[in-house]
Amino acid sequence: MNHPSAYISQTTCPINLISDTGQKVEISIHPPSNYIRINCKKILPNWDSQTSFWIAIVLQQSECELADITKEVEEEKQKLREKFMRFGCDIAFNFRDTPQGKSYGTEIIDPRTGYPLFSPPGQVPHDDTAVVKALLGYAVIHNQCRLLVHPEWGMAVYPSILISQAPPVILEWYIRAIAPMHGWNSLSK
Numbered sequence: 001m002n003h004p005s006a007y008i009s010q011t012t013c014p015i016n017l018i019s020d021t022g023q024k025v026e027i028s029i030h031p032p033s034n035y036i037r038i039n040c041k042k043i044l045p046n047w048d049s050q051t052s053f054w055i056a057i058v059l060q061q062s063e064c065e066l067a068d069i070t071k072e073v074e075e076e077k078q079k080l081r082e083k084f085m086r087f088g089c090d091i092a093f094n095f096r097d098t099p100q101g102k103s104y105g106t107e108i109i110d111p112r113t114g115y116p117l118f119s120p121p122g123q124v125p126h127d128d129t130a131v132v133k134a135l136l137g138y139a140v141i142h143n144q145c146r147l148l149v150h151p152e153w154g155m156a157v158y159p160s161i162l163i164s165q166a167p168p169v170i171l172e173w174y175i176r177a178i179a180p181m182h183g184w185n186s187l188s189k
Contacts, residue, residue: 020183080158104166
């Protein structure tokens with residue numbers, strides 16, 4: 001399986017968005033980390049590990065730091081999880097029926113469980129935080145759960161992962177087209 005070392009968007013990288021409620025969203029597209037390449041069949045047993053695929057990291061800024069286990073934090077996590085799941089489902093379903101008639105395998109990793117939404121669960125769960133650390137180099141704090149530390153948002157960040165066989169330029173186009181339907185609009189610089 002040959003993956004280029006990086007995909008650089010023709011416009012911006014990462015894709016910077018802002019939600020209707022003012023929280024920022026960053027989406028970046030990467031070749032899979034070594035861990036995902038090596039453990040593809042354990043994470044996604046129905047996927048052919050020799051097929052090229054890409055990782056879309058979706059980072060949503062949360063309204064509060066996600067460090068503590070409180071009712072407010074759990075509600076915020078659930079809200080951000082649902083937002084990602086709706087967005088990810090739209091991407092995945094659109095890739096099943098592209099205008100060109102080509103279907104691209106796309107999987108959403110449930111941020112709460114680490115297991116794929118459309119495929120049978122594998123032997124091991126996917127670790128969104130570890131992928132963000134490996135691909136973006138962000139710090140991770142070991143608390144009751146592993147917490148990502150965003151360079152601007154601190155611990156007020158919710159990571160999610162979408163895996164797709166779509167070429168990165170097509171994946172980016174669909175992300176940009178579908179994001180506004182979910183209240184995620186381009187962030188003016």
